[in-house]
Amino acid sequence: MQAYIVRRLLLNLVVLFLVATLVFVALRIDPDNVVQLAAQGTQITDIEEAKRAIKRTLGLDKPVFPDQYFTYLGDLLRLDLGESFRTRTPVMDEIKNRIGPSLELGILQLLVALVVAIPVGIVSAVRQDRWIDYVLRSVAIFFLGVPVFVLAVFVLLGAARYLDWSPPLTTYRDPFPVPPFDTSAPEDLWVNLQIMAIPAVVGGLGTGAVIMRFLRSQMLEVLRQDYIRTAWAKGLKERVIIMRHAFKNALIPVVTVIGLVLGTLVSGNVVLESIFIIPGIGLYAVEGVRQNDYPVVQAMVLLVASFLVFVNLAVDVVYAWLDPRIRYA
Amino acid sequence: MQPQEATMGAELAVAPPALQRPRIARAFGGLWRLVRRKPLGALGMAIVIGMLVLSLGPPKAEFGLPDLPDRPLGFEMGKPWLARYHPDDFFYNERGRLATFEGPSWKHWLGTDNRGRDIWARIVWGTRRSLFLGIWALTLGTIAGTLVGLVSAYFSGLFDLLFQRIMDAIQSFPALLILLMVLSLTEPSLRVLAIALAFVAIPSVQRIVRSVVLSVREEAYVDAARVMGASHRRIMFRHILPNVIAPVIVIFSVGLGAVILAEAAISFVSPSSVPFTASWGLMLAEGRTVMFDHPGMVLASGGFIALAVLGFNLAGDALRDILDPRLRLM
Numbered sequence: 001m002q003a004y005i006v007r008r009l010l011l012n013l014v015v016l017f018l019v020a021t022l023v024f025v026a027l028r029i030d031p032d033n034v035v036q037l038a039a040q041g042t043q044i045t046d047i048e049e050a051k052r053a054i055k056r057t058l059g060l061d062k063p064v065f066p067d068q069y070f071t072y073l074g075d076l077l078r079l080d081l082g083e084s085f086r087t088r089t090p091v092m093d094e095i096k097n098r099i100g101p102s103l104e105l106g107i108l109q110l111l112v113a114l115v116v117a118i119p120v121g122i123v124s125a126v127r128q129d130r131w132i133d134y135v136l137r138s139v140a141i142f143f144l145g146v147p148v149f150v151l152a153v154f155v156l157l158g159a160a161r162y163l164d165w166s167p168p169l170t171t172y173r174d175p176f177p178v179p180p181f182d183t184s185a186p187e188d189l190w191v192n193l194q195i196m197a198i199p200a201v202v203g204g205l206g207t208g209a210v211i212m213r214f215l216r217s218q219m220l221e222v223l224r225q226d227y228i229r230t231a232w233a234k235g236l237k238e239r240v241i242i243m244r245h246a247f248k249n250a251l252i253p254v255v256t257v258i259g260l261v262l263g264t265l266v267s268g269n270v271v272l273e274s275i276f277i278i279p280g281i282g283l284y285a286v287e288g289v290r291q292n293d294y295p296v297v298q299a300m301v302l303l304v305a306s307f308l309v310f311v312n313l314a315v316d317v318v319y320a321w322l323d324p325r326i327r328y329a
Numbered sequence: 330m331q332p333q334e335a336t337m338g339a340e341l342a343v344a345p346p347a348l349q350r351p352r353i354a355r356a357f358g359g360l361w362r363l364v365r366r367k368p369l370g371a372l373g374m375a376i377v378i379g380m381l382v383l384s385l386g387p388p389k390a391e392f393g394l395p396d397l398p399d400r401p402l403g404f405e406m407g408k409p410w411l412a413r414y415h416p417d418d419f420f421y422n423e424r425g426r427l428a429t430f431e432g433p434s435w436k437h438w439l440g441t442d443n444r445g446r447d448i449w450a451r452i453v454w455g456t457r458r459s460l461f462l463g464i465w466a467l468t469l470g471t472i473a474g475t476l477v478g479l480v481s482a483y484f485s486g487l488f489d490l491l492f493q494r495i496m497d498a499i500q501s502f503p504a505l506l507i508l509l510m511v512l513s514l515t516e517p518s519l520r521v522l523a524i525a526l527a528f529v530a531i532p533s534v535q536r537i538v539r540s541v542v543l544s545v546r547e548e549a550y551v552d553a554a555r556v557m558g559a560s561h562r563r564i565m566f567r568h569i570l571p572n573v574i575a576p577v578i579v580i581f582s583v584g585l586g587a588v589i590l591a592e593a594a595i596s597f598v599s600p601s602s603v604p605f606t607a608s609w610g611l612m613l614a615e616g617r618t619v620m621f622d623h624p625g626m627v628l629a630s631g632g633f634i635a636l637a638v639l640g641f642n643l644a645g646d647a648l649r650d651i652l653d654p655r656l657r658l659m
Contacts, residue, residue: 018498145639
């Protein structure tokens with residue numbers, strides 16, 4: 001097992017290196033455009049002067065290989081992600097400030113997803129092909145198909161129209177909100193939860209639908225096993241058979257799905273954060289794109305990609321730990 | 330008249346009508362079976378066909394390079410037949426003011442938007458943009474992904490290992506962020522968007538193709554071809570590639586939904602980095618500003634995005650069950 005983890009870690013390093021290289025290449029496809037866009041945002045009035053300044057700070061005036069490439073890799077190794085074109089603050093500091101709300105939203109969504117998906121998946125498998133199964137599955141298909149941002153907008157609309165309630169922040173009335181946004185997170189827990197409520201529930205249900213479908217098919221598989229029949233024959237209670245014998249075994253493959261789902265959660269949160277003006281890293285990325293702030297976008301891509309690479313490793317390790325039959329060679 | 334009747338009688342004797350149902354009836358029978366067995370899948374396919382019909386318009390004979398959204402197939406496509414108006418036509422009411430936020434009427438089926446444009450027309454033009462963007466992106470992505478998967482699995486070994494790590498690297502980017510990055514680097518253009526979407530689609534396509542090729546590679550007929558002296562290219566394209574067709578069709582239909590969703594999400598999140606033609610995502614973003622007083626724009630655009638994504642998902646699921654049930658757990 002240790003050998004496996006070490007090997008996977010090394011392989012992950014290779015993948016991260018490739019990720020960094022891809023991002024490096026992306027900027028060099030059309031550097032003049034980037035410089036042009038960046039120069040338009042600076043205080044310097046002479047555009048040529050501004051372009052030269054930008055080129056110098058980005059190091060674009062040196063040869064691409066080896067100078068630029070190794071400077072870039074060296075900066076990454078020192079966790080120096082450069083500084084924003086607009087605010088001139090180091091991107092790393094900004095990320096530290098903004099990671100909190102994103103984590104909060106992600107964890108809340110995962111909680112909602114699990115709380116909904118686990119009971120629904122079990123009921124739907126145990127009552128296979130009864131009316132309740134059909135109802136639950138149709139609802140799951142609905143949440144799988146309808147995109148989170150459409151659902152979020154509709155829920156906002158419905159809540160305002162019929163319940164006369166809106167989340168405390170009103171910035172989302174702004175059509176194309178212009179950064180910088182107010183990024184100070186509300187201190188009051190109750191206000192905070194009110195802001196998070198709709199995105200957490202909407203995003204959580206979308207994720208929950210995926211988990212529920214997978215859990216249901218796993219449960220159906222397990223319920224047909226011999227040892228379940230044995231358990232029935234022994235006269236065990238239904239609750240014990242389903243929870244202790246079936247559910248526990250069906251849960252193991254679901255762990256991998258949770259890992260996969262984390263990737264979509266991150267993407268979904270980019271959208272949800274920008275609808276609800278939650279000052280997390282997703283919103284930061286969107287601000288970066290809207291302002292052509294290339295270092296910010298690049299840092300976000302690197303950050304999220306490396307996060308996902310390690311989540312995948314963690315999922316594999318947890319999987320082996322839960323199911324001792326799995327032996328990674 | 331007499332001889333003619335005689336020949337008709339002879340024909341009947343040869344082929345009794347019960348055995349030779351007319352072709353149309355057979356087609357309807359197949360359709361009816363599909364509806365009964367996979368009602369959701371049939372619904373999805375109906376939505377997909379509906380979208381296709383919405384986006385079609387009279388072809389004009391100006392051939393050239395394909396360009397989105399108005400020249401998706403290399404020739405200029407005129408106003409969609411079902412659109413009624415141009416998406417950027419402004420309408421005025423009888424007092425000469427811009428007719429903003431009008432309710433549904435015979436003139437404007439879904440009413441008008443915040444700048445006095447016909448919502449139905451914008452929805453229909455947006456359908457063309459979404460659909461053809463998706464088709465182009467997936468065509469490129471599927472071809473590239475299939476080639477990568479085929480070559481990588483066929484030659485295996487160190488080459489395969491290296492290629493798969495590159496694919497891991499691409500896959501570890503969340504699609505939305507990579508698209509945003511590409512768009513922040515370039516001028517807004519649908520062509521760039523299509524290429525970026527294709528790039529994002531490559532890893533998942535190649536993974537499925539690769540798994541099929543890995544098993545087919547060991548078949549006896551592949552060995553036989555090799556023994557007969559067939560070249561690598563011949564074995565790959567003539568003997569192995571046909572096995573990949575069914576999964577690729579399934580990926581294509583499921584992927585179209587995902588691509589349409591991604592385009593809408595990007596237009597919604599960052600309207601300034603996409604071309605400003607009529608688009609569902611842009612309408613949703615614009616409509617959000619006024620939705621509490623005039624929900625029409627949000628309801629129409631959001632409804633169509635949801636319907637399209639749902640439709641492609643359902644159609645893709647049904648196609649998968651029919652064509653290749655092994656893919657179910659992917």
